[in-house]
Amino acid sequence: AAREARGLAASGEHPVLYFGTTAPRRAPHVEFVPLDPGTPAELLERARAFVAVHPGGGIVIDGLDRMLEHHRLEDVVGALDQLRTLLEGHGPLRVSFDPTRVTTAAAAAVAGTVAAEETQGTLEAMANPIRRLVLQRLATGPAPFGEVMAAAGLDDSPKMSFHLRKLLDAGLA
Numbered sequence: 001a002a003r004e005a006r007g008l009a010a011s012g013e014h015p016v017l018y019f020g021t022t023a024p025r026r027a028p029h030v031e032f033v034p035l036d037p038g039t040p041a042e043l044l045e046r047a048r049a050f051v052a053v054h055p056g057g058g059i060v061i062d063g064l065d066r067m068l069e070h071h072r073l074e075d076v077v078g079a080l081d082q083l084r085t086l087l088e089g090h091g092p093l094r095v096s097f098d099p100t101r102v103t104t105a106a107a108a109a110v111a112g113t114v115a116a117e118e119t120q121g122t123l124e125a126m127a128n129p130i131r132r133l134v135l136q137r138l139a140t141g142p143a144p145f146g147e148v149m150a151a152a153g154l155d156d157s158p159k160m161s162f163h164l165r166k167l168l169d170a171g172l173a
Contacts, residue, residue, distance in 0.1 A: 001018075001020060001060055001061070001062030001063075001094070001095075001096035002018065002020060002022075002024035002025070002060075002062065003024075004060050004094050004096070004171075005018040005020075005024055005027070005030050005060040005094075006024060006025070006027040006030060008058050008060070008091070008092065008094070009027055009028065009029035009030045010027070010028075010029075012029075013056065013091075014029075014056055014057060014058040014091035014092065015029040015030075015031070015054040015056070015057045015058070015091075016029060016030045016031070016057065016058050016059070016060055016091070017031050017033065017046065017047060017050040017054075017057060017058070017059045017060070018030050018031065018032050018033070018059075018060045018062070019033050019034075019035040019043060019046075019059070019060070019061045019062065020032065020034070020035055020060075020061075020062035020063060021034070021035055021062065021063050021066070031050065033046055035061065035062065035063050035066065035067070037063070037066040037067040037069065037070045037071075038070050040067065040071060040075065040076065040079040041079075043061070043079065043083075044079060044082055044083065044086075047059055047083055047086060048086060051086055051087065051090055051091075054091075055090055056090055056091050057087075057090060057091045058087070058090070058091030058092040058093065058094070059083060059087065059091070059092075059093050059094070060093075060094045060095075060096075061093075061094070061095045061096070062095075062096050063096070063097065063098075064076070064095045064096065064097040064102075064110060065097040065098045065101040065102050068097070068101075068102060068106060069101075073105075073106050073109055076110070077109050077110065077113045080093070080095065080110065080113045080114055081113050084113060084114060093114055094114070094171070095110060095114050097110070098139045099132065099135040099136055099139050100136050100139050104126065104132075107126055108126060111126065124166070124170075125166050125167055125169075125170035125172055126170075126172070128163065128166070130152045130153075130154065130163050131163050131166060131167055131172075133151055133152045133153065134148055134151065134152050134163060134164065134167060134173070135167065135172060135173065136151070137151035137152070138173055145157070145160070148160065148164070
């Protein structure tokens, strides 16, 4: 997620408000706010203030699984829906979470809220069991191609490449 924030900001199109557990490496146009999973209202207030000053600003939230541990799924989805509405016509909203700590239903609800127009591709990417295995492996940290293949139970590199491309296109990896 920190890489996503830096990438969005580096394009020069969008300053980014980054909510996370640790500050990203210094990057121009990225404002870091420690994510307090217990206070989604504060997240909304900070986002409103940021967008008021940076009309083309985007928001990246890292560690959404921590927020889901403290709040009902409906409340988190409601906050994300408010953020998406706030950002309409402005910058993007991106979220990340540890797929091993979030149910498939929660991941689908979050994906559907965050990227309404991209929902179908995200749901398709998450629905595939091979891709879920890849995401679980990648949640533990970077891995060589062969290690990801083994985690997915594949021995066919073109097939693995296909699934990785689907995850990249959906913005999940």
